[in-house]
Amino acid sequence: DTGVSQDPRHKITKRGQNVTFRCDPISEHNRLYWYRQTLGQGPEFLTYFQNEAQLEKSRLLSDRFSAERPKGSFSTLEIQRTEQGDSAMYLCASSEQLAGAIYEQYFGPGTRLTVT
């Protein structure tokens, strides 16, 4: 296992187009997180999954953002009708989750989105 992977690493799109990013977590990790990071800021939490269940999505930035983890393995983050303000690095992380404890998150390399 080579850690958390994300695809694509870079995406350039025109305003108004839809984009989808994929994250493959570490195989034994049941939690998966999505963050957005803009220049000069720390990771901003968007949503997370426990297996296939999306446990928090109120922090998704707008209804243009959605995420899925259909079989509890990989996840996708979709942004519809992209805007220039969506340009950012999108990070995925995964962790174990047992009995209410908080475990270390392992981060992927990120997908850099540029909206022109």
Added chain:
Amino acid sequence: AQRVTQPEKLLSVFKGAPVELKCNYSYSGSPELFWYVQYSRQRLQLLLRHISRESIKGFTADLNKGETSFHLKKPFAQEEDSAMYYCALNQFYFGTGTSLTVIP
């Protein structure tokens, strides 16, 4: 609301000097606090967490609930410590980060 404040965006120290990166948090419950580090061209990775009370790469951090702080310290900075450091609260809440440069 849960919030993390890292007041210093940039911090420069000379090699061998002590370093302290500040982190303050806002949370009414019992916090879980972490320091993550990102070296140049590498992904974000955990440096240490308060619950383990370990020293990693010579860094330590003590949770001070009275001052709601979790400052990261190292007595003698090394050039390889130059990186971006993020304090995180309860898994989801990250500070804006401090860029540490260790001057040879």
